[in-house]
Amino acid sequence: MSTRPRLTKRVLINGAVVLWGVLLAACLTVERAMFAPPMQVAGAEFVGSGECAECHAEISSSFHDATHAKLFAEGTHGKEMSCEACHGPASKHIESGGVAGTIVNPDRSPETCFQCHLDKRAEFSLPHSHPVMNGQVTCTDCHEPHKGDAIMGGGTHLAAANETCLQCHNAQRGPYVFEHEASREGCVTCHQPHGTINEKMLKSRNQSLCLQCHYQEQTASGQLLIGGRDHRSFVSRGTCWTAGCHEAVHGSHVNSSLRF
Numbered sequence: 001m002s003t004r005p006r007l008t009k010r011v012l013i014n015g016a017v018v019l020w021g022v023l024l025a026a027c028l029t030v031e032r033a034m035f036a037p038p039m040q041v042a043g044a045e046f047v048g049s050g051e052c053a054e055c056h057a058e059i060s061s062s063f064h065d066a067t068h069a070k071l072f073a074e075g076t077h078g079k080e081m082s083c084e085a086c087h088g089p090a091s092k093h094i095e096s097g098g099v100a101g102t103i104v105n106p107d108r109s110p111e112t113c114f115q116c117h118l119d120k121r122a123e124f125s126l127p128h129s130h131p132v133m134n135g136q137v138t139c140t141d142c143h144e145p146h147k148g149d150a151i152m153g154g155g156t157h158l159a160a161a162n163e164t165c166l167q168c169h170n171a172q173r174g175p176y177v178f179e180h181e182a183s184r185e186g187c188v189t190c191h192q193p194h195g196t197i198n199e200k201m202l203k204s205r206n207q208s209l210c211l212q213c214h215y216q217e218q219t220a221s222g223q224l225l226i227g228g229r230d231h232r233s234f235v236s237r238g239t240c241w242t243a244g245c246h247e248a249v250h251g252s253h254v255n256s257s258l259r260f
């Protein structure tokens with residue numbers, strides 16, 4: 001995987017719009033239907049998405065069912081704004097016939113997205129998070145801006161959602177002799193992919209992560225049953241996955257209890 005840090009004009013433009021971002025956040029909380037004052041190329045004006053189709057036929061023709069196209073269509077000026085909400089006003093770009101540097105290309109920078117998704121900047125600054133701030137991983141590795149569901153493989157297609165993660169995390173792919181059925185529910189049952197305060201971006205740092213699905217029962221005789229076994233002396237040793245008990249939490253080739 002390559003890291004391509006870029007300190008271009010684009011990044012400098014980003015700095016100038018921080019204030020706009022703050023203003024926008026206020027709009028978002030009040031209305032939820034909105035468009036951003038985008039990052040811009042100086043002196044350019046909005047022309048509307050219809051203008052892009054002539055030269056970017058492929059992107060434009062599949063854009064109609066994109067999450068953001070649907071959202072922006074609801075705003076007052078939404079219909080005209082959709083492409084330019086992320087790419088900034090395009091008049092100069094079009095006049096020039098598409099010369100480089102005449103329009104915003106977010107490329108690997110998350111700043112375009114932060115304009116509206118302000119809370120995400122904080123999530124990706126948490127101690128355990130995907131390295132998005134330095135461009136090593138991008139929002140568009142997991143999200144599709146131009147067509148269909150913005151959450152790749154989202155909705156009910158869980159296998160496809162996991163596929164997004166497995167393209168980089170091949171070690172968790174399996175197939176395992178003893179599969180942990182939990183992964184069928186999606187990697188995000190246990191991981192918060194933006195970031196958390198917990199190691200490995202886990203949603204919880206203790207056994208409550210596992211007790212989402214595995215029932216725990218306290219018997220009259222003082223036993224603590226999980227999966228039909230008394231866990232009284234186990235749970236004090238550490239988490240379910242670090243205490244030497246279920247370390248192969250994604251699946252195991254040798255042990256049906258996912259021990260290793």
Ligand code: HEC
Nearest residue numbers: 048051052054055083087090094097098100101103104105
């Ligand atoms: C007259 C033709 C034309 C029109 C109309 C046009 N573009 Fe382009 N655009 C180009 C060309 C040519 C390029 C450069 C070739 C390439 O990289 O595909 C380009 C590149 C881009 C890039 C990448 C820029 C970069 O620096 O990497 C973006 C983003 C873009 N266009 C967005 C838009 C949007 C949004 C619209 C409509 C508001 C639009 N374009 C309308 C011709 C056009």
Ligand code: HEC
Nearest residue numbers: 049052056059060063068082083085086105106107140145
């Ligand atoms: C939600 C934000 C968003 C919207 C809306 C959006 N784009 Fe993009 N676009 C991006 C991002 C991010 C990139 C850079 C990453 C990538 O290539 O996927 C990009 C890249 C591009 C590129 C350069 C592609 C390349 O191969 O270098 C073009 C051209 C483009 N967009 C055109 C459009 C057009 C036309 C529309 C409207 C039909 C549109 N975009 C709507 C976010 C957006």
Ligand code: HEC
Nearest residue numbers: 032035036067071085086112113115116139143145150151
């Ligand atoms: C102009 C504002 C704006 C920009 C720029 C923008 N978004 Fe959004 N996006 C929204 C709004 C509004 C929603 C609706 C979600 C909500 O209610 O918070 C949304 C929803 C989403 C969703 C959730 C979709 C779902 O199915 O729940 C994802 C993922 C997303 N955006 C990713 C991105 C990414 C990645 C970028 C940058 C390439 C981006 N957005 C840029 C306004 C924006």
Ligand code: HEC
Nearest residue numbers: 110113114117120130132137138139141142151188193194
């Ligand atoms: C490593 C993959 C990954 C990266 C990188 C990523 N996301 Fe997400 N994002 C997801 C997944 C998966 C979901 C769905 C979470 C769920 O279903 O619980 C999601 C959900 C969202 C949502 C809707 C739910 C919410 O949390 O508000 C938004 C908006 C969003 N992402 C924006 C972004 C932005 C902006 C970036 C870049 C700054 C980004 N994401 C980077 C994987 C990622």
Ligand code: HEC
Nearest residue numbers: 130131136137141142164165168169187188191193200201
């Ligand atoms: C574009 C590649 C890419 C995609 C897609 C991706 N990741 Fe990652 N992931 C990374 C990188 C790079 C790291 C940081 C690795 C490091 O710091 O050693 C990471 C780290 C992690 C970690 C923490 C690892 C550790 O040792 O602390 C977890 C957990 C994780 N990713 C889960 C996911 C999940 C869940 C998804 C899907 C929603 C996903 N990843 C999608 C590249 C990716």
Ligand code: HEC
Nearest residue numbers: 162165166169172182183186187189190191200241249250
């Ligand atoms: C049942 C909960 C659960 C599910 C579902 C899950 N994980 Fe994990 N994952 C964990 C736990 C717990 C750890 C920490 C293991 C450790 O510290 O030894 C972890 C660690 C990781 C790591 C860090 C590497 C490592 O082995 O320490 C990556 C990467 C990862 N998971 C990716 C994924 C991906 C990709 C998926 C979906 C295919 C997924 N996880 C599904 C619980 C889960």
Ligand code: HEC
Nearest residue numbers: 181182185189209210212213227240241246249256257258
């Ligand atoms: C999304 C739901 C879900 C989550 C969260 C989950 N599991 Fe599971 N787990 C299952 C299902 C379903 C099975 C297979 C049916 C069964 O044995 O209960 C299973 C089976 C197991 C087994 C094998 C039981 C056996 O002997 O056959 C172990 C061990 C296990 N899980 C441990 C864990 C641990 C440790 C965690 C927390 C890191 C966890 N599970 C989180 C759903 C989940």
